[in-house]
């Protein structure tokens with residue numbers, strides 16, 4: 264399997280290391296001989312049709328901040344013209360435009376390459392078109408790592424929906440905001456202090472707005488609705504999208520006195536919403552810290568939950584590798 268990787272940030276590098284570590288197993292168990300033939304970041308490009316020396320690229324990126332001598336302007340034509348099988352798209356999520364990932368994914372699918380991604384932007388701005396393009400060109404579009412990282416939330420939902428309608432989905436899928444709310448509740452601290460703490464442990468980005476203002480959660484509920492409930496929805500369909508910024512320590516403490524916890528929950532039923540809700544502290548949805556939980560309501564067999572308390576780039580990389588293995592199995 265020849266791969267082009269676009270985006271070489273924390274997830275791209277974690278996936279590269281995982282591919283190095285798992286090379287023998289992948290070959291033995293899945294007949295998968297993975298070669299990464301091109302890697303691109305925002306300003307540079309490395310290409311080797313025989314397979315890049317991954318250790319060298321990782322060290323170059325760490326020391327010099329680039330992946331190779333090529334220029335980023337050539338990334339688009341490499342995607343279109345190379346003989347790679349898969350484009351792994353890992354540029355930053357922009358839920359408003361889907362770019363730059365949307366352009367890269369479109370080029371990949373049009374040129375007959377499978378796409379594996381964790382980037383939510385293109386999936387919430389243009390999923391129906393991307394799906395059509397993949398079907399038309401007979402290639403796969405896989406994005407299991409975009410929701411839940413390493414936790415196979417979408418696959419679980421797909422199994423639930425295989426023989427009966429899933430009528431409603433509820434989800435806490437933004438770990439950063441759940442961590443902040445938990446810290447406010449357990450330490451009695453203000454939002455800004457809890458956010459600083461989340462930054463200190465590497466959970467929150469320098470610009471935390473996608474997480475704390477509900478957009479990341481909104482993206483994930485759109486992707487779940489489209490994948491599991493076969494909707495054709497976009498980020499603009501989610502209303503309201505509530506932020507945790509305005510949650511005061513007094514409100515958290517007052518809820519706590521009544522045995523309640525405040526959580527940011529995404530809901531997909533007839534509408535798509537991200538709301539702050541009060542849950543009983545014994546509710547299985549009142550999860551603590553950096554964790555995720557999703558509940559699928561099935562029309563005949565009732566509600567089922569999938570949850571995880573681990574996350575981060577290496578888990579997301581494991582989700583991406585799962586998709587790559589599935590691409591390999593489906594094309595054998």
Ligand SMILES: NC(=O)c1ccc[n+]([C@@H]2O[C@H](COP(=O)([O-])OP(=O)(O)OC[C@H]3O[C@@H](n4cnc5c(N)ncnc54)[C@H](OP(=O)(O)O)[C@@H]3O)[C@@H](O)[C@H]2O)c1
Pocket residue numbers: 269270271272273274275303304305306335338353354355356363381382383384408409412574575576577579
């Ligand atoms: N972090 C996680 O655990 C996690 C979990 C689930 C999903 N995701 C999603 O996975 C994707 C990657 O996340 P990340 O944490 O690895 O992000 P990141 O560390 O910010 O890395 C982004 C990478 O994309 C590159 N890039 C930016 N603009 C580009 C362009 N126009 N062309 C080519 N490359 C470009 C950056 O280049 P430079 O290196 O030159 O800046 C960087 O290498 C995002 O969409 C994110 O939402 C991440």
